[in-house]
Amino acid sequence: MNFSKRISPATDNPVDALVRFEDVKKSYDGINFVVKDLNLTVSRGEFLTMLGPSGSGKTTTLMMLGGFEQPTLGHILLDNRPVERLPPETRNIGFVFQNYALFPHMTVAENVAFPLRYRGITGIAARERVRQALGRVNLEALGDRRPAQLSGGQQQRVALARALVFEPSLVLMDEPLGALDKQLRERMQIEIKQLQTSLGITMVYVTHDQSEALTMSDRIAVFHDGRIQQLADPATLYNEPANRFVASFIGENNSLSCTLLAREGGLAVVRMADGTTLKAAGTNVSGTGTDMSISIRPENISLAGEGVRADLNRFIGKARDVFFLGDHMRLSIEAFGGQLVTARIPARQARHFASGADVVLECGISECRLLEV
Amino acid sequence: MAVADMDRINVFMAVRRAEKPARRAALSLALPLIVFLVVAFVAPILYLLVTAVGNPETRQVLPRTLGALETWDGVSVPDEPVYAALAADLKVAKDNSTAALLGKRLNYEISGMRSRVLAAARMVERLDTGPYKQKFLELNKDWGSPESWAIIKRNGTSLTPYYLLTALDLQQAPNGSVERVQGDQAIFLDVLARTLFVAGLVTLFTLILGYPVAYVLTIAPKAIAGIMMLMVLLPLWTSLLVRTTAWVVLLQSDGVINDVLMALHLTSDRLQLIFTRAGTVIAMTHIQLPFTILPIYSVMRSIPATQLRAARSLGAPPSSAFWRIYAPQTLPGVVAGCLMTFILSLGYYITPALVGGPRDQMVSNFISVYINRDLNWGLAAALGVVLLVVTLAIYLLFLRLVGADKIKLG
Numbered sequence A: 001m002n003f004s005k006r007i008s009p010a011t012d013n014p015v016d017a018l019v020r021f022e023d024v025k026k027s028y029d030g031i032n033f034v035v036k037d038l039n040l041t042v043s044r045g046e047f048l049t050m051l052g053p054s055g056s057g058k059t060t061t062l063m064m065l066g067g068f069e070q071p072t073l074g075h076i077l078l079d080n081r082p083v084e085r086l087p088p089e090t091r092n093i094g095f096v097f098q099n100y101a102l103f104p105h106m107t108v109a110e111n112v113a114f115p116l117r118y119r120g121i122t123g124i125a126a127r128e129r130v131r132q133a134l135g136r137v138n139l140e141a142l143g144d145r146r147p148a149q150l151s152g153g154q155q156q157r158v159a160l161a162r163a164l165v166f167e168p169s170l171v172l173m174d175e176p177l178g179a180l181d182k183q184l185r186e187r188m189q190i191e192i193k194q195l196q197t198s199l200g201i202t203m204v205y206v207t208h209d210q211s212e213a214l215t216m217s218d219r220i221a222v223f224h225d226g227r228i229q230q231l232a233d234p235a236t237l238y239n240e241p242a243n244r245f246v247a248s249f250i251g252e253n254n255s256l257s258c259t260l261l262a263r264e265g266g267l268a269v270v271r272m273a274d275g276t277t278l279k280a281a282g283t284n285v286s287g288t289g290t291d292m293s294i295s296i297r298p299e300n301i302s303l304a305g306e307g308v309r310a311d312l313n314r315f316i317g318k319a320r321d322v323f324f325l326g327d328h329m330r331l332s333i334e335a336f337g338g339q340l341v342t343a344r345i346p347a348r349q350a351r352h353f354a355s356g357a358d359v360v361l362e363c364g365i366s367e368c369r370l371l372e373v
Numbered sequence B: 001m002a003v004a005d006m007d008r009i010n011v012f013m014a015v016r017r018a019e020k021p022a023r024r025a026a027l028s029l030a031l032p033l034i035v036f037l038v039v040a041f042v043a044p045i046l047y048l049l050v051t052a053v054g055n056p057e058t059r060q061v062l063p064r065t066l067g068a069l070e071t072w073d074g075v076s077v078p079d080e081p082v083y084a085a086l087a088a089d090l091k092v093a094k095d096n097s098t099a100a101l102l103g104k105r106l107n108y109e110i111s112g113m114r115s116r117v118l119a120a121a122r123m124v125e126r127l128d129t130g131p132y133k134q135k136f137l138e139l140n141k142d143w144g145s146p147e148s149w150a151i152i153k154r155n156g157t158s159l160t161p162y163y164l165l166t167a168l169d170l171q172q173a174p175n176g177s178v179e180r181v182q183g184d185q186a187i188f189l190d191v192l193a194r195t196l197f198v199a200g201l202v203t204l205f206t207l208i209l210g211y212p213v214a215y216v217l218t219i220a221p222k223a224i225a226g227i228m229m230l231m232v233l234l235p236l237w238t239s240l241l242v243r244t245t246a247w248v249v250l251l252q253s254d255g256v257i258n259d260v261l262m263a264l265h266l267t268s269d270r271l272q273l274i275f276t277r278a279g280t281v282i283a284m285t286h287i288q289l290p291f292t293i294l295p296i297y298s299v300m301r302s303i304p305a306t307q308l309r310a311a312r313s314l315g316a317p318p319s320s321a322f323w324r325i326y327a328p329q330t331l332p333g334v335v336a337g338c339l340m341t342f343i344l345s346l347g348y349y350i351t352p353a354l355v356g357g358p359r360d361q362m363v364s365n366f367i368s369v370y371i372n373r374d375l376n377w378g379l380a381a382a383l384g385v386v387l388l389v390v391t392l393a394i395y396l397l398f399l400r401l402v403g404a405d406k407i408k409l410g
């Protein structure tokens, strides 16, 4: 299924569109499509992230946009011009590769100056541009070094400076932070995001790291099996996953199978495996019958309080494992006839449970989301 | 402070002690190879160096004569005691059958000396008493030539520059000054230049043919690359002699290549390919191709595909991306491959011998001639030394020009 058209109609405005994929399909071997029916619009100035597991077709999509692979079918429009037959050097797109692809036989300054010579910028003007670009990534002092003499983070910045120095309207990044350690990665995420905002660049960013995607993006396209599963801003993606794949890929989620009984004013009534009925949000799901599931995030489950409230689901389970983790407690609960439910209880609510003890839990109806399996 | 220093030293010693077994084990693993290298590589080279300057013959055969010559003024005809000593030495030499050895050695520097020495040895056998000078001069008036005596006296030293000078087309005049050999005696510089030229040409051709092949090998799909690699390696698994003989068959006037050229009407006459330099270079190029290709291929394979893509994305057209980004990064492989082929080509022997003509013989062919036919080990060794020095010089020159880190042999 394809959610892109339906979920963000606002960005389909052609005036704003810098990049449009129109029914793009790609097959390397002529048998299997690794990108199937891709429709996607990237607006000017937007930070769009393609997020998905390895092998889901993100790099292929990026390579088609960069001009290194040709779409088997369909069109790619850049500035409303079809570009699928244009060679990469004519597209004026900045590209940052996962391994940086710095030129080892050139100094940092020569690396950054490389794109300028093809745009007729030489001599003093080029030096000034290089100085500026290196300044932007705080590397002014290292222009004479060779890439091999730099740390991973510094190499990453050089690659960034090189992709930005010729002021491309579009910058593509393929897992650019994959090789860095966690701390550095988090700092670079913020720096890249700040550069993108301050320079007003349109960015298409590829990652398999959901927290990276959530931190940096205006919109996220979740890829799986060559298709976009959902295209939405980070909050929507997190709170309103469109299907079970998105629900389990972004953050932690309990996926519980159920049967749809009825729809009542925008809410769904479902019966769990043990007969418990719950209410759930998720009216956009069209199917009916048994083949459904609801997803509940662990942090949305809490211990039941006094009294019954209409906006909460309440259910009973048996505690299996209890871990105290400082700021919160993790409960592993057997409920709904043997399904395991993970709950994340804030520390102030934490209590001791013996394994096998009965626990009463509740969660907001709007936070239980009905999904097709 | 002092205590801290002591601690540090103790720790250092402890570390060394702890690592000792590992060091020993490493050394003992390498020991067989070290021994083998000393016996099979270092020792022969040292022997070669010694042979190229060794000069034992005159000292062994004419000890008394050399003693008598010590007081000789070097310009006049020597006096009777010198001839008496020579007669005594030659008698011993005749008994020990070493006169021929001396004659051969002196003949290198004084033509006709071999027969003069042998005749004199036969003569002194019949003489019981002196005076000898008159007898020698009657036998051959050249026995009175001060130049001959000067050369004999000069060869009383245990080391001689003679072979090395000869290998460089130089000679020592009787008065000791070094001068250039004239005329058709001067062949070795010519041979050396020819060797360098052929090796350079072969290197160039293997590079021109091999570089694109190495590139295709790196970008071809696995299955095709595997078959191509097999074709590159196949020649390496066949003996050098077999491949050279195959080229002899191919290059002959009524051989396959000429048949094809004639059948296609590309030439009206059969080309002379066998026993020419062109034939030699063709055969050597074929044999050396893998040596040039493999180092280039190994370097090319280590260059990520994203290098070219990055260059393209930054605005470089394909050819510019290749020459400015890809080619410079292949330089370590190019240098290593060319160095390998050039140095191996300098030592070629079988191929020029079988495929080349008389004017295409390289230094190694002359070395073999001096060892096998002329039994002139000194000159053979000297040619070997010259080849060794030239090879080392070229290697060092390469190192200077491109830097040791730019040569990737593995």
Ligand SMILES: Nc1ncnc2c1ncn2[C@@H]1O[C@H](COP(=O)(O)OP(=O)(O)O)[C@@H](O)[C@H]1O
Pocket: A028, A029, A034, A052, A053, A054, A055, A056, A057, A058, A059, A060, A061
């Ligand atoms: N050059 C190629 N030739 C053949 N198959 C490829 C090529 N590149 C990628 N693929 C295949 O296409 C699929 C998608 O790959 P890719 O776009 O790299 O995914 P991702 O970047 O999301 O990990 C994978 O199954 C991969 O094996």
Ligand SMILES: [Mg+2]
Pocket: A055, A058, A059, A060
């Ligand atoms: Mg990828």
